[in-house]
Amino acid sequence: MIPLAEGPIVCVGETMAALVPEPVGPLVAAAGLRVAVAGAESNVAMYLADHGIPVRWVSALGDDPFGRRVLAEVAAPGVDVGGVRVDPTRPTGLLVKDPGEVATRVHYYRRGSAASALGPGLLAGAAVRDAALLHLTGITAALSPSCRALVEEALRGPLPVSFDVNYRPALWTDGSAPDLLHALADRADLVFVGLDEAQALWGDRIGTPGDVRSLLPGPRLLVVKDGAHAATVFGGAVAHTVPALHTEVVEPVGAGDAFAAGFLTGLRRGEPLPRALRLAHLTAGAALRVPGDHGPLPPADRIASLLAASEEEWRQLGPPARPEAG
Template identity: 40%
Template sequence: MTAGAATGPAGHTPDPHPVGLLTFGEAMVSLRSAGPLANGGVLNMQVAGAESNVAIGVARLGHTAAWAGAVGADPHGEFIVKQLRGEGVQLHHRVHPDRSTGVMFLEQRTADLSRAFYYRAGSAGSTISRSQVASALDGGARILHLTGITPALSAEARDAVEYAAERAAAEGVPVSLDVNYRSKLWSRDQARAVLGPLARHAAIVIASDDELDLVAPPREGSRPAAPATAESHAAACLLELGVREVVVKRGAAGAAVHTAEGHLEAPAIAVTPVDTVGAGDAFTAGYLSALLDGEDVPARLHRGILAGAFAVSTRGDWEGLPRREELALLDAARGSTQR
């Protein structure tokens, strides 16, 4: 299956060369510490944001990618714009004159445990609107990628996400929805009320196994099930709603894909973990880039796992994401260790 091109809204002629992937959300400045923040020390400034991470990952893998969002009229916003442009991501951004760019502090406690402290309330990024998203969609896209983070930012951002999902689905543009639940932004009940209806527009739903109930709640009267059964039940519900692929991220345990044709499991690639932040976004970028290449589900799953392995093996949200010519490196290394 290949990702389709937009047919365009009434009265609008779509771009004959639409961008491969379009996404939107909040990009922030991340100030990262190698240890406890309370101890002080050097902080490294980087760009953070699930949507921009995926856009960078897809661009590095050889496809056009665009990000829409808002930044503040401050050095942090300028830094984000420079970094994304430097990675080849096309921008549909707005500079808000009165609100600041969001900032997060990230302390790494162990290789697989980090803590984030957000300063994003009322940020420029939370002001993304329906009109801004409409303008980006007018250019066409082969895939629209959304996350469950953006609708939690503000009522305006939620409206933009709902509009984009409905419009893209109506125009034949595959919608990818990564649940990406953030408990610091909203409760599970609040997320479920928004993301459940949103999933009905998605061709691809991506989630960890503990997020599936946010988009496919149990049928009334059903009893709690074992995790594997609960996953299968949730995937079946989503497939019945019209979702084509339910992709389950399991971190070090690999990933799985549920489709109408069946269920496919794949193990993770054994690497030495250095920093797990951004691994899920790397997986998503790998999976969607393979979809843009017209690859089948097993190949998409394999590329997602490869990209995730690169991400956990290097520091930063996206800095270690692979380029297309590097994808074979881990496979080659894996093969040499097995001989």
Template identity: 40%
Template sequence: MTTYTDVVTLGETMALMKAATPGPLAHAGSLGLGMGGAETNVAIALKRLGTSVTWLGRVGQDSLGDLVLREIAAEGVTTLGIRDPHAPTGLMIKERRTLEHLKVWYYRSGSAGSRLAPEDVPADTLRKAKLLHLTGITPALSESACDAALFAVSVAREAGVTVSFDLNYRAALWTEDQAGPVFRTFIKQADIVFAGDDEAGIAVGPGPDSLELARKIAAMGPQQVVIKNGPLGCVGVIDGAEYRQDAVRINAVDTVGAGDAFVAGYISDLLAGASVEDRLRTAVRTGAFACLVPGDWEGMPRRNELGLLDTSEPVAR
């Protein structure tokens, strides 16, 4: 029996290795093992906020694949994991050289995740969803993965399903010149677009400020465009109106996954019928929460925790 959810997302989730303390990786005595990926970061954050979500992806027929699928399913995300006997699960290794500087090494060439193809996409599940969320990472993985993402978009649009696209540029996967035309293709077919300033510039050229970049993207078709500016908050051009939202002040521990948490906060409130102002307020709070805990997705908040950032009392009794 097929289970239908409000949101469907697809992309590569990898095993993750990292040292417990900062310093050169060459001198690390041991590495912790976990998993992470932009699309599953969003999926886990959505589920914790109370939005039902399905993730689709390929992993190897290996122990790292077991780990990935187990962790995602344990978070309550409906998991459509395809086991690939001919390719390994991708791997990323984090090196925190100092408390402020992080480097991520990817070992994903020829991975199972890069072999995602249009025939893997569950069209019936997608047609019953309310929203499809994609990132610019998936089309960068391979031609077949790009085709899978485009096929998912075509199915969603034909069924009247809202399409959300986060540019999420990865320089390790492709150049800006390669990414730009692909970004524009997806932007023109999306209803909602998320980007940072630099990512938006790859798609539409540089602008004098974030709002102008949002305007340029909105002119390509999307009704909702949000530019994420980290500690500066965000701006948006949504249904023709312009918005600004300040960030929540925090002492960040690890910013990886913050953009994914931001996206999940916005989408969850959108599907709940919240106002634009409330969507943006929730988005900056979920993004802030992700920065308070080491890891890609571990710090994603539950909805009843969002108010914690508004209190000065550190102990709840």
């Protein structure tokens, strides 16, 4: 386990305004665009706030309407946004979604954004110093040299760091992602990574969560997510695997952030690791059931009931078994 001091969980990273075709369809034929908010670290912060965990989001936004929209939406669930800097010289980042029949393409307009100017000096500020834990992602490391330096400096301590690999190929056009994300992840205290994500980064020879652990022996806790099937947490020599819950998926975007928030909630509350994984699955389901990144949690009594369920009762709520190969 990772002992946490008193203080908020502090999530650091860029959040952008997002333009989404409405009704949903290809961008080229869109009659209108809906304004939304998109950011991995602020998604985590919002779900932590939903769970009642003290949480702060630290970033930078432009002095523009998009920035004010982002700040209001992230603050709405109870996230402390007092550490967000408003930059009068740089814009708020922007993304535009282009839904297709098979997948949704994302077009980024974030070069030179306010958050891309974040750097390691942020870590000495009052908004970070009292953190119980820092939550960072691989997205931040891809934004600019100063953002990469921020992540590297955070991993030197003294605060414990949670790191979601969060590999976004569109941000890593120079081919440096496999080596750099491996180096960063292996230095963090807690790491989240998808099995398919690990395979995309580090090769098809990775077939199981155990293979990921062999590649990343450094983190005290390593959580490997196997899509809609299960998640495994490695703590020292011990591993726990908890099946996912069967969920009708409306939109998968944001589910990984919700999962991380659920696990961090369990960690903050001192829950046993299997219960923390259950809470992660329950929180991910809240994101999967809505078209946006942030959906309502199940009622508190439903969460309590499922956390207390037997392994057999939990398994019965899981996804269908994988077909046998052959």
